[in-house]
Amino acid sequence: MHVEIWSDISCPWCYVGKARFEKALTLFRHRDHVEVTHRSFELDPQLAHTGPTTGAAHAKKYDLTPAEARAAEENLAGIAREEGLDYLVDFRDHGNTFDLHRLLQLSAARGLHDELLTLFYQGNFAAERSIYDSEHQVEIAVRAGLDEAEIRAVLADRRAYADEVRRDEAEAAQLGITGVPFFVIDRKYGVSGAQSVEAFSEVLRRAWAERQPVLTVLGTDDRAGCDAHGCETPRGWSTGEPRTPGI
Amino acid sequence: MHVEIWSDISCPWCYVGKARFEKALTLFRHRDHVEVTHRSFELDPQLAHTGPTTGAAHAKKYDLTPAEARAAEENLAGIAREEGLDYLVDFRDHGNTFDLHRLLQLSAARGLHDELLTLFYQGNFAAERSIYDSEHQVEIAVRAGLDEAEIRAVLADRRAYADEVRRDEAEAAQLGITGVPFFVIDRKYGVSGAQSVEAFSEVLRRAWAERQPVLTVLGTDDRAGCDAHGCETPRGWSTGEPRTPGI
Numbered sequence: 001m002h003v004e005i006w007s008d009i010s011c012p013w014c015y016v017g018k019a020r021f022e023k024a025l026t027l028f029r030h031r032d033h034v035e036v037t038h039r040s041f042e043l044d045p046q047l048a049h050t051g052p053t054t055g056a057a058h059a060k061k062y063d064l065t066p067a068e069a070r071a072a073e074e075n076l077a078g079i080a081r082e083e084g085l086d087y088l089v090d091f092r093d094h095g096n097t098f099d100l101h102r103l104l105q106l107s108a109a110r111g112l113h114d115e116l117l118t119l120f121y122q123g124n125f126a127a128e129r130s131i132y133d134s135e136h137q138v139e140i141a142v143r144a145g146l147d148e149a150e151i152r153a154v155l156a157d158r159r160a161y162a163d164e165v166r167r168d169e170a171e172a173a174q175l176g177i178t179g180v181p182f183f184v185i186d187r188k189y190g191v192s193g194a195q196s197v198e199a200f201s202e203v204l205r206r207a208w209a210e211r212q213p214v215l216t217v218l219g220t221d222d223r224a225g226c227d228a229h230g231c232e233t234p235r236g237w238s239t240g241e242p243r244t245p246g247i
Numbered sequence: 248m249h250v251e252i253w254s255d256i257s258c259p260w261c262y263v264g265k266a267r268f269e270k271a272l273t274l275f276r277h278r279d280h281v282e283v284t285h286r287s288f289e290l291d292p293q294l295a296h297t298g299p300t301t302g303a304a305h306a307k308k309y310d311l312t313p314a315e316a317r318a319a320e321e322n323l324a325g326i327a328r329e330e331g332l333d334y335l336v337d338f339r340d341h342g343n344t345f346d347l348h349r350l351l352q353l354s355a356a357r358g359l360h361d362e363l364l365t366l367f368y369q370g371n372f373a374a375e376r377s378i379y380d381s382e383h384q385v386e387i388a389v390r391a392g393l394d395e396a397e398i399r400a401v402l403a404d405r406r407a408y409a410d411e412v413r414r415d416e417a418e419a420a421q422l423g424i425t426g427v428p429f430f431v432i433d434r435k436y437g438v439s440g441a442q443s444v445e446a447f448s449e450v451l452r453r454a455w456a457e458r459q460p461v462l463t464v465l466g467t468d469d470r471a472g473c474d475a476h477g478c479e480t481p482r483g484w485s486t487g488e489p490r491t492p493g494i
Contacts, residue, residue, distance in 0.1 A: 002249055002434075008473070010473075011472070011473040011478065012473070012478060013471050013472045013473055013478060014472075014473070016471070017471070017472075032410075032414055033414070033418065035284075037282075043473055043474065043475055044475060108358070109358045110357065110358045111355070111356045111357045111358035111359075112358075163279075167279055167280070171280065175462055176462070176464075178474050178475070179472045179473055179474030179475075180472055180473060180474070181472060182472070184462060186433075186434065187249075187433065187458065187462070188462065188463065189462060189463050189464075189465060190462035190463065190464040190465070191464070191465050192464055192465075192472055193471040193472035194471040194472065195465075195471065199465075203465055211434065215422055215423070215431060215434070215435065215436060215437035216435065216436050216437065217436075217437040217438070217439055218436060218437065218438050218439075218442075218446075218450055224260050224263070224264070224440040224441040224442065225258070225260045225261075225264075225426045225427055225428060225429070225439055225440035225441065226255070226257075226258040226259070226260055226261070226290055226426055226427060227290065227425050227426030227427070228290060228291060228425070228426075231258065231259060231260060
């Protein structure tokens with residue numbers, strides 16, 4: 001089963017949702033048959049780095065008093081901590097996540113995607129330092145296991161892994177995804193938001209039960225393959241090119 | 248779209264099929280939306296390393312004269328060369344591929360799966376040296392970009408990445424796959440054997456056209472997510488745990 005998760009580093013519900021989904025996955029008996037792919041999604045591609053204004057920005061955006069905005073953040077921090085996640089209400093910057101996503105795509109190419117994603121979330125929500133500071137990004141990516149020279153080369157070239165980010169975002173648009181976190185199972189079910197562990201468990205069970213159990217197999221009559229008994233029809237090798245199956 | 252390819256290093260049709268599939272993929276206009284995962288399949292898990300007996304083994308297995316067996320190999324070499332692949336009729340050993348698959352699983356974890364698979368095929372079909380020689384395996388894996396100490400540690404411990412190989416093989420059994428190469432598209436279509444480039448192209452087009460375009464989205468009424476306008480309902484944060492969707 002293939003689960004794709006679109007998310008953005010600046011999204012607190014993505015941070016929470018990842019932890020809840022992973023709990024559900026740990027409890028899922030077919031977990032060894034589930035492959036997870038993380039996908040890029042920028043909540044605000046136009047955003048410039050605006051500094052440590054989260055509280056003020058929230059207050060303005062939602063027409064809250066600063067005290068109300070802080071209370072909302074405190075509440076979200078409580079929800080995150082219930083999932084065992086560190087969460088600092090202060091110290092969080094707001095900024096453009098494109099470079100973070102490019103580095104995540106590099107980490108995917110190096111088999112370190114989950115490691116880097118986890119550390120980037122921690123770097124944004126639980127560190128007293130801005131995640132938009134590129135030296136902070138380098139430090140975190142090295143900690144995830146990436147090569148420092150390669151990290152710096154990617155950061156220095158805005159085109160590096162940009163196509164991969166755009167491709168994920170184009171796929172999200174194609175699937176009608178406008179917010180994150182968004183979970184897609186076998187391109188059949190979508191789950192929007194940081195649902196509860198129970199809800200994720202239920203979706204996993206349901207998708208598993210409804211997996212198409214039988215493949216439509218094309219091209220069996222002229223296999224050009226090998227099995228436990230050997231390679232198909234050695235005399236057939238003399239016939240050259242295998243026939244195109246009737247599809 | 249997700250394409251999974253089950254194959255074994257000792258399988259000449261897998262070598263040919265990989266090249267043909269990749270040609271079809273290069274020609275496919277939606278190729279940027281196709282993800283390929285290689286899966287382990289041992290044609291003969293019980294096999295011991297039996298030395299350079301390919302020709303004799305073939306002759307015996309298919310009740311051919313040595314001349315006929317050689318002619319069959321020459322023919323297959325011709326088919327491989329048509330795909331631009333190097334292929335030596337002599338110098339090929341026959342043996343157990345479990346270690347090769349474990350190293351391939353390591354390479355998958357390091358984002359180097361395709362690199363190593365390509366080099367292992369070349370090492371088996373186009374090198375004047377046995378692929379079952381572990382020093383040859385180390386050299387090839389280093390060339391693919393893996394860390395030498397890590398390669399040697401995996402080779403020294405037969406349990407390393409063994410579960411990953413067995414998981415792929417269990418999935419193959421579940422899908423009814425008994426021979427390789429076997430191509431599975433979105434767990435919906437299966438293609439058996441090294442079909443022609445045209446046949447692969449047709450399957451890719453057909454699977455693309457029939458992709459389920461609309462997701463069944465669960466849990467939209469209480470999203471606990473973020474979108475371009477911000478994170479859902481800051482006042483909602485005060486409500487604590489988001490509701491379990493009605494699934």
